[in-house]
Amino acid sequence: MKTDPPQAPSAGGRGDFIAALKGLCPRCGSRTLFAGLATFAPKCRACGLDFAGFNVGDGPAAFLIFIVGGLVVGLAIWVELAFSPPFWVHPLLWIPLAAVGTIGLLRIGKGLLLILEYRREAREGRLKDKP
Template sequence: MQERSAPDSAVVVRGGARSTGERSIPLSLLRGARLTCPACGKGAMFRRYLKVADACPTCGEALHHHRADDAPPYFTIVIVGHVVVGLMLAVEMAYRPPLWLHAAIWLPLTVLLALLLLPPIKGALIGLQWALLMHGFDPSAEEEKIEPFDTGISNGRGR
């Protein structure tokens, strides 16, 4: 087992894998895709179908500040579209089934694939954000504090 440390950091590299100090992107993606916490890999990331838990129940890692937004549906559409359209074209060229059979096969398959792929894709994207220290996952960054917004609008009485 090879062990070395960088001169100006506390990162220890064992056999090519990063240890304390840096977060492994492939491992975080895998843990997220398995719907587990990107930090420990044991706790559940989601408390419902697509609702991310505020924190990992096992290690306590805060997960509430992720910003997956529209990326998971976008990647899901791209993946499902390529799979379904490719299969549909192959079936059409080989068997020439009637349109009602195409609809009976491909519509349910499209919905099922989208529903099955959406949580792992969202989990992987949250794992990627965690590994890259994005959107509040950086423990050394200050917690973002939002001050109340003063519009300076008066009520017409000079206040």
């Protein structure tokens, strides 16, 4: 019995976010985007799309550090003003929360950026000729 290959996720904001969350290939929809926690596979094992041609860089990491950092600082100030805990509570709470938040969201951010680059045909150092 032959099964149909997975379909590529639909283009659009929510579809792209779900595809990044699941690590789906932007071309065929297989779960082949990542080889590790936040490391891209060299290419899709199902359709052969070369992920090395995409330039995700450090953009998602820097962006997430600012977002998570802002949230953690806001929460730390609120906890300090509302509860006045001992000093040792702050490092105990906020360092792991910041690390887990940034690393946890890094996979989604990198995947989303790669999917958006694929959808918009953006490549490093390549100009698309106009017809």
